[in-house]
Amino acid sequence: MARTSARNAASTLAIIALAACGGKTPANIEAVSRGESYQAQYRDLxxxxxxxxxxxxxxxxxSRCKPYSGSAGAGKLRTYLPDALRGELLSRGDLIDLRVPNDETFTGEFVVSRDGMLKIPFLDPIPAQGRRTEQVAAEIRRKLVAxxxxxxxxxxxxxxxxxxxxRIGVxxxxxxxxxxDIGGVQGDQVDSRRQAALGASTEGRNLSVALRSAGGVRPDADLSAVRITRAGTNHIVDLRGAVDGRHFDDIMLVTGDEVYVPSRQCFQDELMTPSPVSPPGVSLYMSNLTQPANNNAAAAVSQGVREVPYGTRYLQAVIDANCVGGARATSADRSAALFSRNPVTGVSVVIERRVEELRTRADRDDYDPYVLPGDAIACYDSGVTNLGEIGRLIGVFTLGALVD
Structure with missing residues (x-):
């Protein structure tokens, strides 16, 4: 009787396990299979x-891209930069050194106040926010005479x-x-010799730094018409040179500036490259566990997020997760699922690829999507490995039934 129960239990378990081996094609709201989601590379093979x-x-x-909204169009870069955006610009909190020869009354160090004004004894407040030092110096000279x-x-x-x-908004x-907040220097990184020298310079308040502080530009960004709003006035900057090695105006920002990057409503492969305005890297969530873990320590959760270079593709990330290779007869034919989200629509997407099938195709690049910040990859073992695991479970259940 015990042997019969053991056989029945083993048979039932085998049927259930084999049924689960096949898996299911991930369902998606968007037409991912036809290449109509964020990346055409997601489409079915x-x-x-x-x-x-x-x-x-x-x-x-x-083919889905809206035209560039910048007036220069697709070819020529916009070279004109409004005077209000040129040069090193003052902002509130900046420390200023004013020296008037043989005049101790007006010589001293001053801080641009919270309202953006430079306040010097005996003179009316002087607007400093968003202005160059030479502009402020000229007004000081006029006020001294007046x-x-x-x-x-x-x-x-x-x-x-x-x-x-x-402080800026992006x-x-x-x-x-x-x-x-951009442009600050931590205390342990202060260069005392530079602090003691006359004059100062910074790259920490540049537009590229602001864009990276907001995660970097997305592949659907329209870099021909990045909008800078300063004191209620809109200015348009062309940043396409930042991603193709040409000159671009990496302007200096001041407190209160607002940066808006329009979208072309399409995925632009040429933007998937490291650049001063791209994400510094991709934090990718990965799982390559052969067995589901029953606790965080066993799953090494603290190591679950990996940093890969921006522009990394699915196959590269799968290799980084140790999901490729091994004995061809048992473990080589793995599959991996990519979990992503369309940043334009906010709709999630899941695709699954057989790694060896994609590896052997000459047109692999056509179906090898780029990984984006926040993406996740899960690896699944081959059919042979799954059958081996089923055999182990059948053995455990059979032995348990015999013991009972």
């Missing part, structure tokens, strides 16, 4: 053409001793839109 394979994914992605302190405009020196952090086609 088609039978390779008899002649040389044709790579169509980049063209499929580009106030009756000098007959002719005196020689003076106005230097920035330290640039303060600025929205639109970036991975993590937010308001953030």
């Amino acid at each position: 088609e039978r390779p053409a008899a002649d040389s394979p044709t790579l169509r994914s980049a063209l499929m992605n580009a 106030g009756g302190f000098y007959v002719d405009e005196p020689a003076l020196s106005l230097l920035v001793m330290d640039f303060a952090p600025v 929205s639109g086609a970036v991975f993590d839109p937010q308001a953030s």
Whole structure:
């Protein structure tokens, strides 16, 4: 009787396990299988053409693009930069050194106040926010004459001793839109010799830093018309040179600036490359467990997020997760699922690929999607490994039934 029960239990378990082996094709709301989701590379694998394979994914992605909104169009870069955005610009909190020869009254160090004004004894407040030092210096000379302190405009020196952090907002086609502080220097990174020297310089308040602080621009970004709103006035900057090695205006921002990156509503393969405005890398969630873990320690949860370079593709990430290779007879034919989200629509997407099938295709690039920040990859063992696991479970259940 015990042997019969054991056989029945083993048979039932085998049927259930074999049924589970086949898995199911992931269901998606968007038309992922036809290449109509965020990346055409997500689409289902088609039978390779008899002649040389044709790579169509980049063209499929580009066909959905809205025209560039910048007035320069698709070809020529916008070279004009408004005067209000040029040069090193002052912002509230900046430390200023003012020197008027042989005049201790007006010589001293001053901080641009919270309202953006430079306040010097005996003079009316001088607007400094968003202005260059030479503009502020010229107004100081005029006010010294207008106030009756000098007959002719005196020689003076106005230097920035330290640039303060600025708070800006970034929205639109970036991975993590937010308001953030940029340009600050941590205490343990302060260069004392530079602090003691006259004058200061910084790259920490540049537009590229702001975009990276918001996760970097997305592949659907329209870099021809990045909008900078300063004191209620909109300015348009062309940043396409940042991703193809050409010159671009990496302007200096001030507190209160708002940056908006429009979208072309399409995936642009050419933007999937490291650049000053791209994400510094991709934090990728990975799982390559052969057995589901029953606790966090066994799953090594603290190591679950890996950093890969921006522009990494699915196959590269799967290799990084140790999901490729091994004995061909038992473990080589694995599959892996990519979990992502369309940043334009906010709709999630899951695709699953057989790793060896994709590896052996000449047109693999057409179906090898780029991984994006926040994506996750889960690896599944081959059918032979699954059958081995089923055999082990049948043995355990059979032995348990015999014991009972």
